[in-house]
Amino acid sequence: MLRxxxxxxxxxxxxxxxxxxxxxxxxxxxxxxxxxxxxxxxxQILLFGFAITNEINNVNIAILDKSNDAETQKIIHKxxxxxxxxxxxxxxxxxxxxxxxxxxKIKAVLIFEPNFSKNLETKKVAIIQAITDATEPNVxxxxxxxxxxxxxxxxxxxxxxxxxxxxxxxxxxxxYNPELKSVFNFVPGVMTVILMLVSAMxxxxxxxxxxxxxxxxxxxxxxxxxxxxxxxxVFPYIFLSIINAIVILTLGYFVFKMPINGNLFLLxxxxxxxxxxxxxxxxxxxxxxxxxxxxxxxxxxxxxxPVIILSGFIFPIDSMPLPMQVISNIIxxxxxxxIVKAIMLKGVGIQYIWKETLVLIGMTTIFIAxxxxxxxxxxx
Amino acid sequence: xxxxxxxxxxxxxxxxxxxxxxTVQNLTKKFGNFTAVKGISFDVYxxxxxxxLGANGAGKTTAMKMLIGISNPTSGxxxxxxxxxxxxxxxxxxxxxxxxQKFSMYDDLTIKENITFFGxxxxxxxxxxxxxxxxxxxxxxLQDVVNNLVGSLPLGxxxxxxxxxxxxxxxxxxxxxxxxxxVDPITRRQFWEMIYTQAYKGTTIFVTTHxxxxxxxxxxxxxxxxxxxxALDSPKNLKEQFKVDSMNDVFLKLARNVE
Numbered sequence: 001m002l003r004x005x006x007x008x009x010x011x012x013x014x015x016x017x018x019x020x021x022x023x024x025x026x027x028x029x030x031x032x033x034x035x036x037x038x039x040x041x042x043x044q045i046l047l048f049g050f051a052i053t054n055e056i057n058n059v060n061i062a063i064l065d066k067s068n069d070a071e072t073q074k075i076i077h078k079x080x081x082x083x084x085x086x087x088x089x090x091x092x093x094x095x096x097x098x099x100x101x102x103x104x105k106i107k108a109v110l111i112f113e114p115n116f117s118k119n120l121e122t123k124k125v126a127i128i129q130a131i132t133d134a135t136e137p138n139v140x141x142x143x144x145x146x147x148x149x150x151x152x153x154x155x156x157x158x159x160x161x162x163x164x165x166x167x168x169x170x171x172x173x174x175x176y177n178p179e180l181k182s183v184f185n186f187v188p189g190v191m192t193v194i195l196m197l198v199s200a201m202x203x204x205x206x207x208x209x210x211x212x213x214x215x216x217x218x219x220x221x222x223x224x225x226x227x228x229x230x231x232x233x234v235f236p237y238i239f240l241s242i243i244n245a246i247v248i249l250t251l252g253y254f255v256f257k258m259p260i261n262g263n264l265f266l267l268x269x270x271x272x273x274x275x276x277x278x279x280x281x282x283x284x285x286x287x288x289x290x291x292x293x294x295x296x297x298x299x300x301x302x303x304x305x306p307v308i309i310l311s312g313f314i315f316p317i318d319s320m321p322l323p324m325q326v327i328s329n330i331i332x333x334x335x336x337x338x339i340v341k342a343i344m345l346k347g348v349g350i351q352y353i354w355k356e357t358l359v360l361i362g363m364t365t366i367f368i369a370x371x372x373x374x375x376x377x378x379x380x
Numbered sequence: 381x382x383x384x385x386x387x388x389x390x391x392x393x394x395x396x397x398x399x400x401x402x403t404v405q406n407l408t409k410k411f412g413n414f415t416a417v418k419g420i421s422f423d424v425y426x427x428x429x430x431x432x433l434g435a436n437g438a439g440k441t442t443a444m445k446m447l448i449g450i451s452n453p454t455s456g457x458x459x460x461x462x463x464x465x466x467x468x469x470x471x472x473x474x475x476x477x478x479x480x481q482k483f484s485m486y487d488d489l490t491i492k493e494n495i496t497f498f499g500x501x502x503x504x505x506x507x508x509x510x511x512x513x514x515x516x517x518x519x520x521x522l523q524d525v526v527n528n529l530v531g532s533l534p535l536g537x538x539x540x541x542x543x544x545x546x547x548x549x550x551x552x553x554x555x556x557x558x559x560x561x562x563v564d565p566i567t568r569r570q571f572w573e574m575i576y577t578q579a580y581k582g583t584t585i586f587v588t589t590h591x592x593x594x595x596x597x598x599x600x601x602x603x604x605x606x607x608x609x610x611a612l613d614s615p616k617n618l619k620e621q622f623k624v625d626s627m628n629d630v631f632l633k634l635a636r637n638v639e
Contacts, residue, residue, distance in 0.1 A: 001475065001549055001550050001551055001552065002504060002508060002548070002549045002550040003502075003503050003504070003549065004503055004504055004505030004508060005505075006505065011503045014500055014503075015500060015501055015503065017500075018496070018497055018500030018501060019497075019501070021497075022486065022489065022493075022497050025486075025488065025489055025493065026486075026488060029488045030488070213482065213486075213487075214480055214481065214482030214483075214484075215480075215482070215484060215485075215486060217450075217480050217482075217484075218478065218480055218484040220450045221448050221449070221450055221473055221476075221478040222473065222478075222498075222501045222502065223470070223473055223474045223501060223502060223503065224501055225470075
């Protein structure tokens, strides 16, 4: 029998590397997978980031005018006559704000600070605060933008009557949950979805493709051990998921000014943990699918949809009915989003998120154990 | 072609190589209550072309899976190339070659890449792989297409290539699972030429097929019906035994007998 005269360890290493190399060939020669791997993440994050600012008309707002002077009256009048806003109510005190929101009719409250005109004259800056309902993060930015536009328009007209330049700042503050600024909420969410997609779906497709083509049998008969096959299949996707995560974070940071306040190593560790849990789910799906189509469908229905709906990515978990809140606990994505947001926005260390990390570790271990067991049974 | 086979048989008989390369005793495989392989026993001698026949569902694929080390027997024993399939499955895998029904190659890799991959899997060094590539390309006349994707090759070429890849590491025995499916008669004949050449060199060939005319090309055949071996002998002896002219008729008689 022909064999290279080299140590067994080298043979094993070369064998494994040869296998991983083949996997990369498959990925880069398949246009569909290339698109899913690279095109989708970038498309998604840009789409979410920019398209969130959608057109709105007739947004109901309330006004709290603490100055009640000529300037504010004029500005309010301008807002009233714009098609974008509908002034539902005008309130007198801050304590009324919450009850206005609770009534459910308004989406934002515009607060004019006291001594508005005077501040404009002396400090050259007067502030209008836009407080928005945190359950509609999309609208917040839009309201801020439109209000700014109205103010600028007003100021442009005013230039004819006054000679000094004045600035009006519009501050947006999320009343109920300060960290719910739309883009900041979406970057961790998109990252989670993409990692889940690439790791789980692509892995399961890759394994079932081998089954479909009949080449899985060849691999099983070869000296490659079955765990080497699985790891070899999974390895390129770990690698590519990490690259995707880096791309998303970079885009988030440079294009959307999303901060990364916390420890990058901690973020890397948690991300890899999540990737591994997604990968084992992918393997699990591959053990129950016989074709790539099945794998893709199962991944989409069984993973993506629950992740998008129940992880807190788009719909806040607190506003869900109780049964769904309970179910959301078994979605690893939910825990990962909490962790990522905590690290990126709050900049905390492991001591604040040890509980969530433990949950993720526990889930990952269970998924790996179950998928190994199922895989072994399938081999028989 | 027949003369080549006779020469090969003659050479083997002359050398008196009655060394057994596969021994099977009471090999059984059950799936729950269903017994797919019912305690079969047989031997395969070194250098022979052994045909493993049977209808679809007779249990020959299940039996073969046990012999190549990817399925654990429920009971019974089998020894392939000197290793026990139950406790030394990994060694069995390393010592045998295998060609599957679906021709075992990756369509989206080139011929060169496929050979490099499988060579690496079986532990060949880079130099050995290079030599093998040159050798294969020469033998099969693939000079013009060596860097083409395997998917672009006609079926007949894929088949021959697949056979050669199964033999890259020069194993003592090669298992062929329905290797001539879907190919025209001329290509089938050419393929069997390749099998003879290999057998002449001393490689044992274990081939399953449901083409009964191919049974004629084997030294000995076994026929499985419903999980058990109902016949085991050379084609010539079987035809005499059942008083028919072709292996096809042997099979038909056997199937009717069992009913």
